[in-house]
Amino acid sequence: MDLQKALQNKSKLHISTHNKQHIGNFLFFLFRTAFFIGMSYVLLFPLIVMLSRALRPYSDMYNPSIVWIPSKITFENFSYALKALGGWSSIYKTLRIVFVSTLLTMVSCSMAGYGLARYRIKAVPFLTAIAVFTFIVPIQTYVIPIFIQFRFFDFFGIGSLIGLFTGEKLVVNLTSSEAIYYILNILGSGTRSGLFILVFMQTFKGIPQELEDASRVDGSGEFRTFFQIMLPNAVPGFIVTFVMSMVWQWNDYFFPSVVYRQDFFLSKNMMQLRVLATKALGLNSYATNLSETVVMFAGCFIYIAPLLLMYMVAQRYFLQSVERTGITG
Amino acid sequence: MIKSTNRKPRPMSLERKTKWFGWVFMAPWLLGLIYFFIIPFASSFIYSINFVTIGETGLDYEFLGLKNYAYMLQEDASFVRDVVGEVKNVLTQVPIILIYSIFVALLLNQKFPGRLFARSLFFIPVIIASGLVIQIIQKDLFANTNMRADESSIFQIGLISEILGNLNFASDLINIITTAVAQIFDLSWKSGVQILLFLSALQRIPPTYYEVASVEGANAWDAFWKITFPVLSPSCLLVGVYTIVDSFTSQTNPVMKNIITRFNEVKYGYASASAIIYFIVIGAFLGAVMLLARKRVHYT
Numbered sequence: 001m002d003l004q005k006a007l008q009n010k011s012k013l014h015i016s017t018h019n020k021q022h023i024g025n026f027l028f029f030l031f032r033t034a035f036f037i038g039m040s041y042v043l044l045f046p047l048i049v050m051l052s053r054a055l056r057p058y059s060d061m062y063n064p065s066i067v068w069i070p071s072k073i074t075f076e077n078f079s080y081a082l083k084a085l086g087g088w089s090s091i092y093k094t095l096r097i098v099f100v101s102t103l104l105t106m107v108s109c110s111m112a113g114y115g116l117a118r119y120r121i122k123a124v125p126f127l128t129a130i131a132v133f134t135f136i137v138p139i140q141t142y143v144i145p146i147f148i149q150f151r152f153f154d155f156f157g158i159g160s161l162i163g164l165f166t167g168e169k170l171v172v173n174l175t176s177s178e179a180i181y182y183i184l185n186i187l188g189s190g191t192r193s194g195l196f197i198l199v200f201m202q203t204f205k206g207i208p209q210e211l212e213d214a215s216r217v218d219g220s221g222e223f224r225t226f227f228q229i230m231l232p233n234a235v236p237g238f239i240v241t242f243v244m245s246m247v248w249q250w251n252d253y254f255f256p257s258v259v260y261r262q263d264f265f266l267s268k269n270m271m272q273l274r275v276l277a278t279k280a281l282g283l284n285s286y287a288t289n290l291s292e293t294v295v296m297f298a299g300c301f302i303y304i305a306p307l308l309l310m311y312m313v314a315q316r317y318f319l320q321s322v323e324r325t326g327i328t329g
Numbered sequence: 330m331i332k333s334t335n336r337k338p339r340p341m342s343l344e345r346k347t348k349w350f351g352w353v354f355m356a357p358w359l360l361g362l363i364y365f366f367i368i369p370f371a372s373s374f375i376y377s378i379n380f381v382t383i384g385e386t387g388l389d390y391e392f393l394g395l396k397n398y399a400y401m402l403q404e405d406a407s408f409v410r411d412v413v414g415e416v417k418n419v420l421t422q423v424p425i426i427l428i429y430s431i432f433v434a435l436l437l438n439q440k441f442p443g444r445l446f447a448r449s450l451f452f453i454p455v456i457i458a459s460g461l462v463i464q465i466i467q468k469d470l471f472a473n474t475n476m477r478a479d480e481s482s483i484f485q486i487g488l489i490s491e492i493l494g495n496l497n498f499a500s501d502l503i504n505i506i507t508t509a510v511a512q513i514f515d516l517s518w519k520s521g522v523q524i525l526l527f528l529s530a531l532q533r534i535p536p537t538y539y540e541v542a543s544v545e546g547a548n549a550w551d552a553f554w555k556i557t558f559p560v561l562s563p564s565c566l567l568v569g570v571y572t573i574v575d576s577f578t579s580q581t582n583p584v585m586k587n588i589i590t591r592f593n594e595v596k597y598g599y600a601s602a603s604a605i606i607y608f609i610v611i612g613a614f615l616g617a618v619m620l621l622a623r624k625r626v627h628y629t
Contacts, residue, residue: 029441035436036447036450039433039450039517040447040450042513042517043450043451043518044450044453046462046463047453108357108361111355111357112354112357115351115352115353115354115355116355118351119350119354120348121348121351127355134366136570136574136611136612136615137370138574138577138578138607138608138611139578140585140588140604140607140608141373141601141604141607141608142366142369142372143369143592143604144369144376144592144601145368145372145373146365147592148388148597149364149368149369151383184365186357187358187360187364187365188357188358188361188362189361189365189366193358222350222353226354243456244455251461253461257589258593267461270461270462271461273465296465300465303462304457304462310456311452311453315449315452318452319448319449319452322529323529323533
């Protein structure tokens with residue numbers, strides 16, 4: 001420690017003796033401040049535009065003197081947007097699917113990551129490579145067989161096995177049931193699960209061996225070690241997985257538009273927001289664009305509101321966790 | 330360097346006893362892997378060489394051989410064009426995204442007042458990452474308003490090129506600068522996760538490295554190339570792979586849209602064939618990137 005302090009002092013001395021460096025630092029400070037102010041404009045711009053337009057009556061859009069502040073604040077657009085997106089029930093249903101799926105992903109991926117990180121099984125490097133592979137291969141390549149599997153779901157071969165005895169295969173059409181999501185996620189095959197398994201693997205690898213040994217010496221079994229020693233130490237991994245999985249599943253519209261084709265799914269409705277907004281307003285397609293436009297802005301805002309809320313709550317823990325999981329290691 | 334992990338030898342018997350628990354923990358994932366990855370992956374290939382229709386209890390196949398592939402590559406005008414366009418797009422976008430996100434991560438890694446606010450700001454794109462909302466805002470909405478509030482007017486592109494023109498810049502140079510400026514919006518919305526990953530890598534460089542370097546008389550520029558960059562290089566590869574996969578499979582690109590359309594037209598065989606060819610292209614691309622990067626990446 002003394003050495004470190006000495007080094008620090010020396011480097012401070014080093015800087016203070018160079019006026020040039022002072023000027024350089026100041027210029028850099030100016031540049032950094034300007035950059036961040038500029039970037040906050042770029043990053044907040046869409047949110048501000050969205051809110052400003054969602055809150056105005058559509059006649060304001062014709063008025064070139066109104067840029068940011070509406071002539072009067074109206075919530076009419078939001079009620080139309082809500083109608084276009086399918087009402088509260090579709091928000092609730094989508095949120096339920098995404099939330100439960102995320103919890104199940106956390107369960108399955110933490111278990112898989114633990115198995116990969118803490119057990120010396122010969123196949124681990126191979127299995128890790130496969131986890132990377134599942135992340136790299138786009139789901140588009142194999143989504144069609146997955147759809148077919150759920151269209152004729154035979155309970156992992158059990159249905160077909162029954163078919164051998166009774167002569168008739170037991171198959172269920174699951175394509176319109178939420179169970180698709182739950183089955184995929186509890187088996188670690190949800191949206192980008194491969195990545196979450198790697199995140200958990202890194203997290204569990206970072207826990208000292210001594211902790212595990214101590215718990216073994218104290219006579220706890222494998223599951224007790226996992227639940228009481230490992231899980232409390234893997235909180236960063238859980239937070240990262242929770243936030244990212246919520247975000248990715250909420251925003252994913254490929255899966256709901258190909259496999260789970262239900263009308264209420266929000267991300268899918270967002271894709272055809274203009275058509276739905278026209279319908280909600282009760283207009284024909286030749287009607288004015290601007291009344292739909294403000295409704296669409298309101299729709300965008302409704303769509304991102306749950307994620308924004310979650311981010312505001314989880315933000316601090318999320319940023320800390322990302323640093324501590326060491327995903328990039 | 331890589332081999333020196335801190336594993337300690339443990340008694341054999343305990344290990345053998347606990348080993349199968351590892352498989353127990355991985356069991357759900359392995360089941361999912363077989364049923365929702367390996368089998369679908371294999372059957373996707375089978376679909377692609379057949380004409381597939383939905384029957385009563387399963388699929389009916391009619392063997393086609395490589396006809397789906399031949400049709401796609403020779404007669405379908407859009408497929409090859411879209412894939413080539415996508416490859417070009419990724420080639421130009423990924424380096425810019427990488428450089429930009431390293432740059433922002435370096436800035437965010439410094440200690441300055443308002444750092445926490447700046448960080449949470451730069452991760453808003455991670456949360457609204459889909460591009461769905463952004464796409465609506467950019468393409469659909471601004472195109473239909475009479476306010477001219479599109480990207481080029483946010484950043485006063487006209488003004489910039491006018492000023493540069495008055496300063497006697499070459500017109501090619503002006504074009505390059507204005508497109509770069511116009512893309513800042515796109516760029517900052519596409520590199521949320523990348524900044525996050527780089528920042529987490531930067532956090533783990535011990536500050537003592539920099540102290541030693543400064544004692545040795547290195548300036549910030551030297552320190553970046555001799556310390557930061559080598560330590561970041563594995564992350565560069567990871568972030569690069571992530572970005573490549575992400576932009577190839579972005580739900581808004583024409584190839585992906587095409588596959589969805591084919592699927593909705595119940596042309597499963599054809600959709601599978603195009604997905605497989607597309608994946609081979611992505612795989613080849615990633616393979617080339619990894620080969621190129623292998624010698625330049627330093628593992629610590």
